[in-house]
Amino acid sequence: MFQAPERLKVSCKEDIPTPSLVVDLNQVTHNVRAMADYAKTHGLALRPHTKTHKSLTMASLQLEHGATGVCVAKLGEANVMAEIADDLLLGYPIVDNYRADRIAQLANSKKIRLAVDTMQAVECISAAAAAAKSTIGILIDIDVGYHRTGAQDPESALALAKAVESQSALRLDGLFCFPGHIAGPPDQQDAELAAMDRILLQVIDLWREHGLAATIVSGGSTPTSRTSHQVTALNEIRPGSYIYSDWNCVSGNWYQLNDCAASVLATVVSDAVPGKVVIDAGSKTLTQDRHFLQPDTGGFGHVVEYPQARIIHLTEEHGEVDITACDQRPQVGQRIHVIPNHICPCVNLQNSFWLQHGPDDFECLPVEARGCVV
Amino acid sequence: MFQAPERLKVSCKEDIPTPSLVVDLNQVTHNVRAMADYAKTHGLALRPHTKTHKSLTMASLQLEHGATGVCVAKLGEANVMAEIADDLLLGYPIVDNYRADRIAQLANSKKIRLAVDTMQAVECISAAAAAAKSTIGILIDIDVGYHRTGAQDPESALALAKAVESQSALRLDGLFCFPGHIAGPPDQQDAELAAMDRILLQVIDLWREHGLAATIVSGGSTPTSRTSHQVTALNEIRPGSYIYSDWNCVSGNWYQLNDCAASVLATVVSDAVPGKVVIDAGSKTLTQDRHFLQPDTGGFGHVVEYPQARIIHLTEEHGEVDITACDQRPQVGQRIHVIPNHICPCVNLQNSFWLQHGPDDFECLPVEARGCVV
Missing domain, CATH: 2.40.37.20 (D-serine dehydratase-like domain)
Incomplete structure (x- = not known):
């Protein structure tokens, strides 16, 4: 486990050894507030992805400014962020016993949700949660065009949802997606956002026909971090880079x-x-x-x-x-x-x-x- | 400072969580011995670059098998490797007081050499060593074709050498080079190695005319890690990647x-x-x-x-x-x-x-x- 270095303070930038990452608290606070305002304005839950900063200080700042929880990619990030967050989404396919067992244990003290896109993941997580006597919320990962992970069609998403529903240690919470393919300027994303919305609404409709509800529909990426409200199906966003921004942004x-x-x-x-x-x-x-x-x-x-x-x-x-x-x-x-x-x-x-x-x-x-x- | 994790042991590879870096000790030992044999055969001192493994265990293995010391790039690496090595070369331009002061302090207990290619570096290190009452050995960095750092001609190298000689806290030890431009298969490097040799010999000759000796001539890269003996001027090599090798190798x-x-x-x-x-x-x-x-x-x-x-x-x-x-x-x-x-x-x-x-x-x-x- 990482040992935090002594909290050093200097009063002059010249005393900072290089190379070093320097973060301006004023600007960070502005960015955190602006995203919280955006989410609130559009009725979206804000679940920042902590992979960007990997910092308890920054995650705390986000939670203080209205984030409903945090998103992490890996078990190790979840263990770190659990120190200050009670509500964690692992936006990553977990298919191995090592991770599943430890996440299932963490679910005894924290609200844990996972994204899944294979039957193997459903089985693995279900077994781990049952063994740990915990309950894990599941979001079905839908491919909305990035073609990295995610169910490829409404029928596959329905099959996964039914499999989740059949497991007593799992709770079907909704949908998860990552529109990594949408990388144009915000004012040129309309058609792609609409196409993404259609995909999600198809799944939601099919689920509804089968008596299944998508309570949470979680999406978000940096390029869409201020256009996500155009996707009517979404009710949660998971932006990461916005807190610091970068040259690609x-x-x-x-x-x-x-x-x-x-x-x-x-x-x-x-x-x-x-x-x-x-x-x-x-x-x-x-x-x-x-x-x-x-x-x-x-x-x-x-x-x-x-x-x-x-x-x-x-x-x-x-x-x-x-x-x-x-x-x-x-x-x-x-x-x-x-x-x-x-x-x-x-x-x-x-x-x-x-x-x-x-x-x-x-x-x-x-x-x-x-x-x-x- | 990094806190070493508990030394875990498992008896089955399936118990290793992924993703993880796995290193085969048999193969590593073979690689370390083979390079030591190569260096010994050709009368070259071997100073492995520890930036590859960043591991005290691996550096110790290299020292046990005949390495004369270690090479590091940064102050932080030097501080870590000083735990097990008494002879360290920082193959990196140090021009700031923070690093210079700390290296100069380390030179009170360890044999420290630095590579320099600017007058600013000479002045900075000299002042730091004088203040710390230590002596630092200096290698003048010569550009042998990679065009990243290094004196551009024998006259510049001579001027730097004279500047070093004029400082009582510094000791002129020789030359340093990195042939990063030589990236062909070993059997197609002859012409480039010969050109590199000519550049080094010109500097050595000019120094000799001015009463200066290059006791150490340190070179080495992964692509030339078994052809360095063709460069007659070299008497030390600093290969790094050879210990693990990789797909580029x-x-x-x-x-x-x-x-x-x-x-x-x-x-x-x-x-x-x-x-x-x-x-x-x-x-x-x-x-x-x-x-x-x-x-x-x-x-x-x-x-x-x-x-x-x-x-x-x-x-x-x-x-x-x-x-x-x-x-x-x-x-x-x-x-x-x-x-x-x-x-x-x-x-x-x-x-x-x-x-x-x-x-x-x-x-x-x-x-x-x-x-x-x-």
Whole structure:
């Protein structure tokens, strides 16, 4: 189990060693409030996906601002988040005894829901819950177009629902979906959102014909995190990245640069090679996740102080920055801020992050659930 | 500071939760011995780069088998490895006071060498060592063709060497290089190795004319880890990936499939979508590091049990596997082994790994230096 580092405080950003993830509390709070307002306005339950921040501090902030519970991907994340949340959804197929047994035990003290898309999952979870004498709520995962997981048609979803209903240790709660295929700007998503709605309504109608109710219909992704109300079938959303935002979010026009609350503070460590500088943030800090619109040319993040700079190549601890388009050359020893392409795996690489409370007030906090892949 | 998990043991691979990194001790020991033999045969000092395994157990194994010390990239790695090594090279430009001060303090109890390629680094380290009343050995980083860091010509290398010589807290030890541009099969590297040798010899000759000696000439990379003896100027190598090997190593013809000592044990968690299965190892387990020869089509690792399978897409916790070319369809719940494209960042994502001592003997060990990016 991860041992939280001592809570360090510094009063000057120059005292933060690099590379480090720095998070602005003002902006984070703004983002959390804005999403809570969106959900409330549209009558949607808000269940933030904690895979983005993996932080008890951030999850607590979300719960304080109206989240009904949290979403996690893995057992390890659930165990960490159970410290502060009583209502957890594992949005991931669990088909093995190890995870099923431990989740079933957790369900004795917490409200636990799981997403399933195979009969094997139903059987595995049912057996584990029966053995643990707990009850687990089940959402049937419906493929609404991303084609990663999920029942492929209403009939399959009905068969899974009936199987759940036949198990006394399980409770059929509703539907789960992830519209990962919808990645256009918010004002160009109408047709795809409508198609997604039709798929969900077909399942709901068929269930109703068979006397089954989808009390919860849970969806959500970052690109649809403020258009989900157009999907009439949904009554719960699970956005993740909105809390920090990232360069892909800005590039996709889902969020603005000002919404980005997290950046990697890095130091220029070499300018020996002409035309470039090297920063101390490589793939082990920023990840190799590419720019979603320009995977080959988009670079590995946005350099705040040098918008013309392009992080063209990452090795493990080196970030090579093409500065030929920059008006000024970054100096060796200078610090820059990088907004990573994809914040979620970037956070997962950090043992800790620095939360900025004010201009001269930084606190080092652990990333409690980082590395929780099981 | 990372708290090592309890050392767990299981006697059956089925008891290992997935996804997990599994390392075969027999194969690792073979790899460590083979590299030690290679270095000894060619009169090269062996200084393994511990960024690959980030493990005290593995570093100890390398030191027991003749390594003269270890190489690390970052201060955090140095602090971890100092627990078992007395001779450490930081193969990374240090230009900030935070790292310089702490390395200088470590140099009071350990033999510390640093690679530098800028005057700023010389000044920063010199001041820190003087303040700590320690002595730090310096290797001048020479760009031998990778164009990431390193002095660009013999004159620049000479200027840096003279600057080092002028500082009483620094000791000029020699040269450092990383031939990351040499990535062909070993039998097709002759011309590039010879060109690299010429660059190093030019610097050594110029230094000699000015009364300066390069006692240590340190090079090494995975693709050149068994051809480094062709570079006559080298007397030390710093291979990293050889201890575990990976799918890129096999694809580059630097190592064979049998040399791969580490794999990710994963579970098939969904087959709901036609033509594919989903495993529980995504980018937070395998990384988004692409196949080095086929970045767009090579997938994200080699599935041992289904060589025709192709891991076509990773999201954070999902690995989508195209199985249309497979004779048999993997079943939900089945476990498979994936040899990742690039083992080093993959290891860095794991909190722990399972060391296989024998057929029915697995031990869970911490990855002590994972996440040490500062």
